[in-house]
Amino acid sequence: MSQVNSKLERQVESILLKHKLKVSERTLKRFLNFLESIIDELTPELIEIFVLDNLTIGESYFFRDRKVFDFLKKVMQYKVEWNILSVGCSRGEEVYSLSIIARESGRNCKITGIDISPQRIEEARRGCYKFWSVRFLSEDELERFFIKNDDKFCIKSDYKANVTFVSGNFLTVPFSESFDIIFARRVLLYAENEELVVRKIYSLLKNDGVLVLGSGEYFPTVLKDFEPINECPCVYKKVSRKSSKFSDEKHVKDKRPKTSFISTQEVKYLKEAIAKNLENELALEPTIRIVEHCLENKILSEAENYLAILVRKYPTHYLVWKYLGVLELEKGNYEAAEKHLKKAAFLNHSDDEIWQLLHFIKGRK
Ligand SMILES: C[S@@+](CC[C@H](N)C(=O)[O-])C[C@H]1O[C@@H](n2cnc3c(N)ncnc32)[C@H](O)[C@@H]1O
Structure with missing residues (x-):
């Protein structure tokens, strides 16, 4: 590796370390080659933005894993007020999908989305999407939830009420409230230490709160403090520390x-x-x-x-x-x-x- 590359490599690695993110060696190599090709344009701030935008994938779409939203719609019947957090919310597709089901269920729902990429958060606040993000919605849903603006689908303002977006690293941003539901779908895979993320989620969830992971995601760490719900296996309910899996050293x-x-x-x-x-x-x-x-x-x-x-x-x-x-x-x-x-x-x-x-x-x- 050239001199420039090794300096760049150190810079990128320290940014990854700072944000406690992990990436594969192959991805890192490809990314460094790309950075080297535009080395003259780079400032430390720009490198950080590039790292956050390129080494994490922002792929998301409205009503991803629809069965989870159908399940939560039923769960939401049990009370009127809900406080929900979406960790790694990308461009806001998950947050607005939740806002839609809350409104359709007649529930008061406060939803916060957080993402480490400032650019994605900016797009989330705007709430305008290419067809790719809404590709699984029916014509009727597109009509009900969006206003068409050229080739973009912009979420109606009704669904923006009670929605907040925060730009930052979930591990370091402080929260002064607790949540009924925390989404952390396809986020743990980026964590250098997934246990830190799971512990923070645990501490922010109310006692009867639930954690939602992506369909097919499997993290044994989660099973220490959460139990999957039979009806919807990627939804986990918090278990009290006393009955948590690792609390009894004898068995x-x-x-x-x-x-x-x-x-x-x-x-x-x-x-x-x-x-x-x-x-x-x-x-x-x-x-x-x-x-x-x-x-x-x-x-x-x-x-x-x-x-x-x-x-x-x-x-x-x-x-x-x-x-x-x-x-x-x-x-x-x-x-x-x-x-x-x-x-x-x-x-x-x-x-x-x-x-x-x-x-x-x-x-x-
Ligand atoms: C693949 S997207 C998932 C989007 C959405 N949750 C979904 O499942 O459709 C993962 C997002 O997590 C974000 N992310 C990764 N680590 C994060 C962290 N520590 N704090 C906040 N956001 C994070 C990335 O920037 C990326 O936008």
């Missing part, structure tokens, strides 16, 4: 993530895929869920079959080694369990559960 084995949220349909699909030997169709996240389901219900031979396939397909994923460890623990093979769990800890040292299981084994040997 380490009981601290595995609760898995009751796996649907019978999902179990059926995965079992059929295994039976047909469709290895390539086995995505990691749902298969891990079925493994958890099998371990929870002591169907050890089935868990072993799934893990045998997963370890061939995802040999470097820590969850595979973690559950191989749990399986051996269930069978009473402490040595083998320890070996697998050490591998898991090597691949992801920030999963507390792995360390606690290792601690548990140490106490047994």
